[in-house]
Amino acid sequence: MPGAAVPTFGGLVEVSVGSATDLGHHRRVNEDSLLVCPHVYVVADGMGGHAAGDQASAILVEEMSRLAAVAVEAADVSEVLQQANVRIRALADGGAGTTVTAAIGVEHQGAPYWLVANLGDSRTYQLSEGRLEQVSVDHSVVQELLDRGVLDAAGARRHPQRHVITRAVGTPEAVEPDYWLLPVLDGGRLVLCSDGLTGEVEDAQMADVLLAHPDPQQAADALVAMALDGGGRDNVTVVVIDARVRDGGSALQDTLPRPASGAS
Amino acid sequence: MSDEPTYTSGTATALVGSDCVLLLPGDVGSDRVYELWALVRDGADLDALLEVLVAKGLRALGPFALLHGRRVVLRGSGRAQLEPSGRSLTGATVTTWAEHAVAAEEQVGLRLGPDTEDDGRPLPVVSGVVRASSVSVPARTEAPPHAAAEPEPEPEPETETEPEPEPEPEPEPTPEPEPTPETETEPEPEPEPEPEPEPEPEPEPEAEPEPEPDPGEPAVSSGPWEDLTPASPDTIAPDWTEAPARTASVLVHEVPDVSAAPAPAARPDPEEGYDHLFGQTVNRSVEEAAVRPAEADDEPAPSAPVVPAPVSPVHPAVTDHDGATIMRSELPAAAGGAHRAPAATSAEPGAGEVWGLLCPEGHPNPPQQRSCRTCAVPLPDADPVPVPRPALGRLRVSDGSQAVLDRTVLIGRAPTANHFLEDGLPHLLRVVSPQQDISRTHVEVRVEGWDVLVVDLSSNGTWLVRPGGEPQMLHRGDPVLVLPGSLLDLGDGVTVTYEAVAT
Numbered sequence: 001m002p003g004a005a006v007p008t009f010g011g012l013v014e015v016s017v018g019s020a021t022d023l024g025h026h027r028r029v030n031e032d033s034l035l036v037c038p039h040v041y042v043v044a045d046g047m048g049g050h051a052a053g054d055q056a057s058a059i060l061v062e063e064m065s066r067l068a069a070v071a072v073e074a075a076d077v078s079e080v081l082q083q084a085n086v087r088i089r090a091l092a093d094g095g096a097g098t099t100v101t102a103a104i105g106v107e108h109q110g111a112p113y114w115l116v117a118n119l120g121d122s123r124t125y126q127l128s129e130g131r132l133e134q135v136s137v138d139h140s141v142v143q144e145l146l147d148r149g150v151l152d153a154a155g156a157r158r159h160p161q162r163h164v165i166t167r168a169v170g171t172p173e174a175v176e177p178d179y180w181l182l183p184v185l186d187g188g189r190l191v192l193c194s195d196g197l198t199g200e201v202e203d204a205q206m207a208d209v210l211l212a213h214p215d216p217q218q219a220a221d222a223l224v225a226m227a228l229d230g231g232g233r234d235n236v237t238v239v240v241i242d243a244r245v246r247d248g249g250s251a252l253q254d255t256l257p258r259p260a261s262g263a264s
Numbered sequence: 265m266s267d268e269p270t271y272t273s274g275t276a277t278a279l280v281g282s283d284c285v286l287l288l289p290g291d292v293g294s295d296r297v298y299e300l301w302a303l304v305r306d307g308a309d310l311d312a313l314l315e316v317l318v319a320k321g322l323r324a325l326g327p328f329a330l331l332h333g334r335r336v337v338l339r340g341s342g343r344a345q346l347e348p349s350g351r352s353l354t355g356a357t358v359t360t361w362a363e364h365a366v367a368a369e370e371q372v373g374l375r376l377g378p379d380t381e382d383d384g385r386p387l388p389v390v391s392g393v394v395r396a397s398s399v400s401v402p403a404r405t406e407a408p409p410h411a412a413a414e415p416e417p418e419p420e421p422e423t424e425t426e427p428e429p430e431p432e433p434e435p436e437p438t439p440e441p442e443p444t445p446e447t448e449t450e451p452e453p454e455p456e457p458e459p460e461p462e463p464e465p466e467p468e469p470e471a472e473p474e475p476e477p478d479p480g481e482p483a484v485s486s487g488p489w490e491d492l493t494p495a496s497p498d499t500i501a502p503d504w505t506e507a508p509a510r511t512a513s514v515l516v517h518e519v520p521d522v523s524a525a526p527a528p529a530a531r532p533d534p535e536e537g538y539d540h541l542f543g544q545t546v547n548r549s550v551e552e553a554a555v556r557p558a559e560a561d562d563e564p565a566p567s568a569p570v571v572p573a574p575v576s577p578v579h580p581a582v583t584d585h586d587g588a589t590i591m592r593s594e595l596p597a598a599a600g601g602a603h604r605a606p607a608a609t610s611a612e613p614g615a616g617e618v619w620g621l622l623c624p625e626g627h628p629n630p631p632q633q634r635s636c637r638t639c640a641v642p643l644p645d646a647d648p649v650p651v652p653r654p655a656l657g658r659l660r661v662s663d664g665s666q667a668v669l670d671r672t673v674l675i676g677r678a679p680t681a682n683h684f685l686e687d688g689l690p691h692l693l694r695v696v697s698p699q700q701d702i703s704r705t706h707v708e709v710r711v712e713g714w715d716v717l718v719v720d721l722s723s724n725g726t727w728l729v730r731p732g733g734e735p736q737m738l739h740r741g742d743p744v745l746v747l748p749g750s751l752l753d754l755g756d757g758v759t760v761t762y763e764a765v766a767t
Contacts, residue, residue, distance in 0.1 A: 047591070097591055120589070177685075179684050179689055180682055183704065
């Protein structure tokens with residue numbers, strides 16, 4: 001995909017995107033799907049037997065693409081996910097589902113924001129000022145154990161249930177995505193990925209690759225290659241989104257320390 | 265160390281009874297002081313005291329510090345210092361009030377208001393009402409607390425025999441409340457009487473303000489972040505409630521010799537709270553189950569037959585690490601289990617709802633309200649129900665922008681809203697800071713129940729000016745209760761006023 005800069009969010013932001021996906025070394029079907037359209041970016045990791053997983057993630061991405069046409073808020077996203085849930089549950093053999101991690105460009109009080117939505121263990125990261133930060137929080141058994149302090153990060157990578165998720169689209173349970181609203185940072189970069197990447201590559205390695213590749217397409221390709229080198233046990237999908245804010249985003253600079261003698 | 269209470273003089277009002285000390289702000293009217301003094305003097309139980317304290321509604325309730333028997337109840341600036349353990353307890357981080365059990369060997373120093381007014385000279389007080397900044401109550405050296413220290417003038421004919429009438433089952437590790445089979449999963453060697461009200465499931469902070477006859481804790485909470493838990497019951501509650509099932513499945517898959525895993529049998533009765541299962545206890549039970557398979561025989565047999573299920577083999581999808589993502593509901597252990605608890609726990613307030621009372625016209629009111637805030641009609645004497653959360657006021661920024669306090673508001677140069685459910689997304693207020701003095705996300709104004717709390721999140725700090733008060737610098741990360749008329753100064757000339765709105 002070409003990384004041509006596309007103005008979006010009512011002209012407030014220019015976005016360059018790169019994306020890549022791979023079957024991995026051990027799968028016969030790529031059950032991941034991705035969406036890159038003007039201001040809606042999605043990675044979905046399908047699951048379920050009899051090739052239903054790829055249908056599930058494809059349905060999800062198709063539904064999410066409808067968001068490109070509307071001014072979006074969280075309720076719109078929830079509605080679209082509900083629709084996808086109904087359709088996925090109606091698939092012939094049942095038992096299919098999909099994760100979703102999405103970043104949608106929205107305007108909030110005249111300022112550009114990323115509305116991040118997440119269900120399951122695909123992830124959204126943010127790279128700004130050289131630091132990579134995980135934005136989304138997995139819906140997974142391992143994350144719950146981490147939250148309770150029962151497990152540490154090293155243990156999480158080896159845990160036998162590290163692929164067991166607790167929320168998804170396509171299940172009988174209510175579709176309850178978590179949301180984040182992140183101000184679009186001038187020069188900031190978002191990374192959306194399936195667990196085929198994060199299962200093989202540590203966050204620190206990811207950060208190195210992202211910093212080494214200013215071009216988003218090259219960054220996406222390099223991350224997928226790294227996951228394949230690391231074992232490639234699962235399908236791996238990456239979307240890299242670079243943003244430039246039109247007015248330079250003066251509100252988004254670092255906070256400066258206050259002068260010593262209260263000169264505010 | 266004195267064996268009777270001492271106080272240091274100050275501006276607060278201290279009511280000292282034989283087994284109860286209550287510190288109130290000095291501006292509380294004397295009618296109210298007399299009313300409360302009668303209860304303190306006569307040894308009223310804790311419920312009765314709290315009922316009178318909140319009678320005017322939670323919003324009208326100022327800060328206080330209360331020691332009753334060995335329970336400490338704190339609100340707002342009320343705090344307690346325990347010695348020799350050195351524990352500091354505070355009410356400042358809690359929306360309603362914080363309640364703690366205190367061990368008998370602890371000396372309890374109660375304090376209300378600023379530390380600065382303390383002149384440091386303790387004077388004895390046995391019983392009565394004094395102007396004080398702090399009151400210190402010695403450790404209990406023997407069981408009958410005030411038998412010795414009872415040369416007091418008070419004629420207390422009937423109440424002096426009160427040997428703790430309160431129903432408080434939890435403080436001491438008394439063995440009798442749990443003769444149940446669950447004893448064996450929890451060695452419970454914990455020395456401290458109450459393992460700190462950590463992440464209790466309790467999704468209703470101010471759910472049961474006072475009409476509860478049970479020993480239930482109306483709002484036991486210990487820290488700002490725990491308090492977040494009830495704030496988003498939708499995410500948290502279902503997870504907590506399903507925890508036991510999850511624990512069981514963890515046990516099954518972690519234990520090498522499955523037949524030696526009796527732990528799931530110890531799954532507690534879902535009715536009685538899972539508190540002891542959380543935190544380190546989970547950890548312990550998992551590890552111990554895995555480490556000492558041979559001990560299966562020293563378990564009381566009766567519990568074993570109850571659950572033959574755990575003998576199910578390890579699920580292939582779990583052992584085969586090919587990276588296939590699956591839903592938890594596909595795991596055999598979860599399949600039959602109580603997965604994703606029935607959200608239909610009848611009436612829990614959803615997002616955008618709070619516990620309250622509706623007047624006949626349908627106006628929402630706080631649970632303690634006696635007559636409607638809007639139309640003054642007397643309210644029915646009913647139990648609180650989830651009602652739509654009304655706006656608790658409005659924030660007005662010095663640049664002219666404003667936000668309605670019907671949900672949390674984040675203020676800063678470019679505020680970030682983290683991890684919210686769809687209907688819980690906060691309002692974001694952007695302010696301009698030419699000096700870049702104001703942080704991107706500088707301060708959070710949080711709506712919890714019927715209260716408004718502010719939390720500084722900035723690197724340069726936020727000043728709070730309460731109505732008629734001195735400016736105070738907020739402690740980063742600590743929620744502070746504010747009332748209408750309060751002003752926040754973010755720096756760079758930006759101020760935010762919290763205004764009440766006529767309803």
